[in-house]
Amino acid sequence: MTATDRTPADLLRSALATDPARPLVTFYDDATGERVELSVATFANWVAKTANLLQGEMGAEPGERVALLLPAHWQTAVWLLACSSVGAVAELGGDAGAADHVVAGPGRFEDGLACSGERVALSLAPLGRRFARVPDGYADYAVEVPGQGDVFRPYGPVDPESAALVVAGAELTGAEVVERARAGAAGLGLTGPGARLLSSLSYDTWEGVSAGLYGPLAAGGSVVLCRNLDRLGEDALARRVESERVTATAR
Known part of the structure; x- marks a missing residue:
């Protein structure tokens, strides 16, 4: 993080330049037993490929609305930063019918069909597996993203004062996302580089998406993002906190 970072994509670029090997997002799904750890470099590569898919294959332009009908998940975090890279507006749980494009997960495919634009x-x-049968009206992200370029270049500069994120009905510019993430980091226990926050909050509020992505990114820390944490007993949770070197929690 540097003082000149004005968008979430800027924060990621600074993290990549500073310490690409450190963990950024560690994801658990306690319904499936999945654990995925992404370093800054690996996460940034997913973001670059997804931004190329968004800008190139989907034809998204700065200012266009992308409804993300997705839970708190490492791939949702990737899409949030890809939208920021392109200059598109990420709408968490947004109205698919009013969006230019839609990205949907299980349980939301029917809702996403209201979008007349590209659907993923x-x-x-x-392990990001492909669908055995792709939902009607959609492209399969796991099929489309691997062949995308590892370097992303937007067609034009992204304006930090333009809308970047809509969450819980509130619209924020890229600069506002960065400012709020920085301002709230200490309250989340993210007191400096190396801080590691465990979050089980959903991405449907600013508090959830700040704890689950923007705060750790702005503070130079990392997040242990947990889905279905209620399936984990307190003893197992304590072991996770210890093994993952967690320094703060948001539950």
Whole structure:
């Protein structure tokens, strides 16, 4: 993170330049037993490929709305940063019928069909597996993203004062996302580089998406993002906190 970072994509670029090997997102799904750890470099590569898919194959332009009908998940975090890279507006749980494009996960495919633009489906299965049968009206993210370029270049500069994120009905510019993430980091226990926050909060509020992505990114820390944490007993949770070197929690 540097003082000149004005968008979430800027924060990621600074993290990549500073310490690409450190963990950024560690994801658990306690319904499936999945664990995925992404370093800054690996996460940034997923973001670059997804941004190329969004800008190139889907034809998304700065200012266009992308409804993300997805839970708190490492792939949702990738899409949030890909939208920021392109300059598109990420709408968490947004109205598909009013969106220019839609990205949907299990349980939301029917809702996403209201979008007349490009639609991408995520299986959210362990290891990012492909669908056995792709939902009608959608492209399979796991099929489309691997062949995308590892370097992303937007067609034009992204304006930090333009809308970047809509969450819980509130619209924020890229600069506002960065400012709020920085301002709230200490309250989340993210007191400096190396801080590691365990979050089980959903992405349907600012608090959830800040704890689950933007706060750790802005603070130079990392997040242990847990889905279905209620299936884990307190003893097992304590062992996870210890093994993952967690320094703060948001539950």
